Amino acid sequence: MMDAANREWPLVALVTLNWNGKDHTIECVESLSRLTYPNYRVLIVDNGSTDGSVAAFHAQLPEALVIENGRNLGYSQGFNAGLQAAYDLGAEYVLILNNDTIVDRGVLEALVGTAERDEKIGFVSGKVYYYDRPNVIQTAGREPHPLYLVHGLVGEGEEDRGQYDEEKDYDYLDDIFLLVSRTAYEATGGYDPLFFLYYEETDWCYRARQAGFRLVYTPEARVWHKHGKSTGGDRSPTFVYYTTRNQILFMRRCAPSPLFRRYLAHVLASSPRTAGRYLRHRRFRLLQAYLRGLGAGLAWLARGSKPAAPLVTPN
Secondary structure: OOOHHHOOOOOEEEEEEEOOOHHHHHHHHHHHOOOOOOOEEEEEEEOOOOOOHHHHHHHHOOOOEEEEOOOOOHHHHHHHHHHHHHHHOOOOEEEEEOOOEEEOOOHHHHHHHHHOOOOOEEEEEEEEEEOOEEEEEEEOOEEEEOOOEEEEEOOOOOEOOOOOOOOEEOOOOOOOEEEEEHHHHHHHOOOOHHHOOOOHHHHHHHHHHHOOOEEEEEEEEEEEEOOOOOOOHHHOHHHHHHHHHHHHHHHHHHOOHHHHHHHHHHHHHHHHHHHHHHHHOOOHHHHHHHHHHHHHHHHHHHOOOOOOOOOOOOO
């Protein structure tokens, strides 16, 4: 219950998603005990883990609310369950947080302080460092791209010398950690389960902007990320399959038709070269994942699928 000293602080629910990663999740949630923000709840969504995660959470993290999905619903639906539960608890903001992160103690003040300045700010994120290189940036925003709309991470691999210490609006933000306002959630409906894993936040950012919201980066909010620990990183078949497939889905939904045609021509023209690179390096599992992802994306196009992005204007 919020006491008088805390009434000015809106309730924030921190939601993290676990799938057979209990050690990472426990370290992440234990880091939240150092937060200086006075009014928050912690929710752990478990996607049907088989490694004893749920029992460990109940034993070691008694203050956290554990939501059991019973099976692996993927990143999008898994987090959606946590988002809905968090807003049902009365949260004004939800902080989506990868389970392989450690947060700075003042992260919530920085995020909420930014969001509270303008009701049109729907999403806020900040500076992500590598866990094992604590002054090296993983991302300080997302780079625009003339063909892919978004591609690459701002500041990736750079030592932090203060070069990204100005607040900035972006078209897209990463969701390694992402503060989402209740208003933005109610207007856009959360992640689209179509994406399952990867590009889900890119699609959501697009829909949030279409609904009139700002996406803001604030350098005062900081986390440290064990890059790729939850999904196997960018050399895993899971990564290759879903990024290949979902980029096609995202571009079909979000790109203007002339740009999408140029993009698709590029994908088709470059696919033999991409496949050949995997073959030359004897990365047979990645080759299979790439071809399956490409085939799944093209099959989805052939069915004429283009789900309408909700363009709801908030009140």
